[in-house]
Amino acid sequence: xxTKRINLGGVAIxxxxxxxxxxxxxxxxxxxAATLAQIRALADAGCEIIRIAVPDMEAARAxxxxxxxxxxxxxxxxxxxxxLALEAISRGVDGLRINPGNIGSQAKVKKVVSAxxxxxxxxxxxxxxxxLEKHLLAKYGxxxxxxxxxxxxxxxxxxxDLDFTDIKVSLKASDVMRTVEAYRLFxxxxxxxxxxxxxxxxxxxxxxxxxxxxxxxxLADGIGDTMRVSLTADPVEEVRVAWDLxxxxxxxxxxxxxxxxxxxxxxxxxxxxxxxxVEKNLRGMAGHFKVAVMGCVVNGPGEAREADVGIAGGKxxxxxxxxxxxxxxxxxxxxxxxxxxxxxxxxxxxxxE
Numbered sequence: 001x002x003t004k005r006i007n008l009g010g011v012a013i014x015x016x017x018x019x020x021x022x023x024x025x026x027x028x029x030x031x032x033a034a035t036l037a038q039i040r041a042l043a044d045a046g047c048e049i050i051r052i053a054v055p056d057m058e059a060a061r062a063x064x065x066x067x068x069x070x071x072x073x074x075x076x077x078x079x080x081x082x083x084l085a086l087e088a089i090s091r092g093v094d095g096l097r098i099n100p101g102n103i104g105s106q107a108k109v110k111k112v113v114s115a116x117x118x119x120x121x122x123x124x125x126x127x128x129x130x131x132l133e134k135h136l137l138a139k140y141g142x143x144x145x146x147x148x149x150x151x152x153x154x155x156x157x158x159x160x161d162l163d164f165t166d167i168k169v170s171l172k173a174s175d176v177m178r179t180v181e182a183y184r185l186f187x188x189x190x191x192x193x194x195x196x197x198x199x200x201x202x203x204x205x206x207x208x209x210x211x212x213x214x215x216x217x218x219l220a221d222g223i224g225d226t227m228r229v230s231l232t233a234d235p236v237e238e239v240r241v242a243w244d245l246x247x248x249x250x251x252x253x254x255x256x257x258x259x260x261x262x263x264x265x266x267x268x269x270x271x272x273x274x275x276x277x278v279e280k281n282l283r284g285m286a287g288h289f290k291v292a293v294m295g296c297v298v299n300g301p302g303e304a305r306e307a308d309v310g311i312a313g314g315k316x317x318x319x320x321x322x323x324x325x326x327x328x329x330x331x332x333x334x335x336x337x338x339x340x341x342x343x344x345x346x347x348x349x350x351x352x353e
Contacts, residue, residue, distance in 0.1 A: 001222040003193040006122045006166050009073025009094030011048055013122075013168060013225050014193030018252055020226040021242045022195070023235040024051040024077070029059035029066070036069045038235065043071045044284070045239040046254050049226065051075040051097060060087035067092045075124065082108040089115045097124040100158040101133070113162045122166045125155040128199055129173030143173055145181035152186060167192050168225065172199035176214040183223050193225035200230065207231040208241050219249050240283075253288035256343075259304050260293040269313035269332050271295040277336055287347060291339070292321075309346055311339045 005015025013020060023042050027034040029052050039050050054060050054076045067074045075095040076088035082103040085096055089112075096116060100109045100123070116123055129143035132151055140147040148171040159167055169192050171182040179198055186194065198214045211229045218224050229241045246252040260275045275293040282291065292310025294303065304310050305324035312319050318335040320327045320342060330338045 001187055003191050003225055004165070006168060006193060007120075008049060008075070008122050011073055017225065019219065019224055019246060020048045021046055021239055021246070022049040022051060022075075022226055022228040023047045023238045023242075024053070024228065024230075026235055029053055029055070030062050032062050032065045032069075035062075035066055039066070039070050039072065041236055042239055045236045046243050046286070047072060047235075047239045049073050049075060049095075051077050051228075054078050054084050054088055057084065057087060060084045060091065063088050063093055064091035067094075077126075078103070080104075082112050085112045086115055089119055089121060093121065095122050095124065097126050099125055099127070099155050101155050109158060110162060113159060113164045117164055117166070120166070122168060123159065123164070124195055125152055125159075125167060125169045126195075127151045127155070127169070127171045129175070129178070130199065143178070145171075145178050145185055148173065148178075148182040149185045149189070153189070156190070156192070165192075168195055169193075170195040170197060172197050174198065174200040176210055179214050180217050183218055184221065187221075187223050194223065195226045195228070196224040197228045197230055203232045204237055204241075207233070211241065212245055215245060216249065219245070219251060247288075254286060255288060256282045256285055257288070257290045258282065258293065259290060259307055259310070261295045261303070263295045268315040269295065269318060269335070271313055274311075274313075274336050278339065281340060282343075285347070289343075289346060291343065293339075309339065309342050311335050 003014040005017060006013050011020055025035050025038050027038050029035055042050060050072055052074060063076060073094035075097055076093045077097040078084045080102055085098055103109060127148050129148060132143045132147055136147045136151055152169050152171055171186055173179045176198060183194060196215055196218050198211050202210060215227060227242055229238045231238050243254050247257055258279055263271050278293055290307040292304030292307035294310060294312040296312060302324060309322050316332050317329055318332055319329050320338050
């Protein structure tokens with residue numbers, strides 16, 4: 001769905017640009033060294049934009065050093081206090097996450113918007129089901145999709161009345177289908193780019209499922225210009241899941257894709273252990289290629305015909321194959337090393353092209 005394009009620190013958002021991957025630091029923002037270490041780890045994993053909580057003025061002042069050391073654009077996440085927003089802007093952040101209706105009087109909002117406009121800093125309106133305005137809760141009874149969109153529309157009007165349209169919007173709830181409905185309703189009314197996510201999705205297991213369900217529906221609908229997978233986990237895991245989702249939908253490619261069978265009674269090797277070890281060793285690789293780890297020599301190569309490289313097990317032995325064609329047979333205890341050596345050759349060939 002075509003939306004207005006904005007620029008956030010050199011990353012294009014909306015207007016047909018690739019869906020960008022975001023995360024949020026989980027360090028104390030006032031600890032510059034720890035925050036930068038986490039940002040660098042996230043950038044290495046494929047994070048393209050980082051959001052940082054700004055709870056007080058000390059944290060706002062730390063943003064200058066953080067921005068100077070960050071390899072990716074920085075968004076300041078601010079609630080209620082317009083002075084924190086002004087300080088963040090003065091420290092060189094690339095974007096703001098604020099709700100203009102919640103940061104004070106019209107005069108205070110105007111100061112923030114004027115400073116953002118002067119610095120060409122986009123503003124994300126972040127509507128959340130857990131912090132909806134009291135008058136909307138009274139009107140709708142609970143955070144419905146209509147309530148979320150009405151909240152967003154009110155904040156948008158505040159900015160538009162100040163001639164500010166460098167806007168992106170999020171409408172998050174912890175309920176998957178309510179979130180999906182809110183984004184769908186919003187997309188019918190507005191063409192501002194949207195940041196998608198399921199708020200408070202949960203720990204890695206259930207949170208990944210909820211995020212994949214909700215974000216997968218939206219992305220398949222063509223809704224979503226930038227995204228965050230919110231997990232109660234190391235933020236690097238959020239980035240990994242986001243990229244896996246984008247790869248699964250054919251929207252973007254980064255890093256290897258593993259194809260592995262679930263195993264059944266025909267499997268006669270320790271495939272689960274091998275698959276886990278392969279996944280572990282492929283982490284951190286940025287090149288995109290497909291690796292198959294299959295449990296059946298008879299069907300494995302055929303089922304994974306499109307894989308660049310793969311292995312399939314038999315009884316105490318296995319085969320190495322590329323694009324469905326068998327290269328050689330090896331002992332079970334040599335399968336993992338044989339596969340990783342072939343991947344290294346594959347990557348070496350790619351880099352030599």
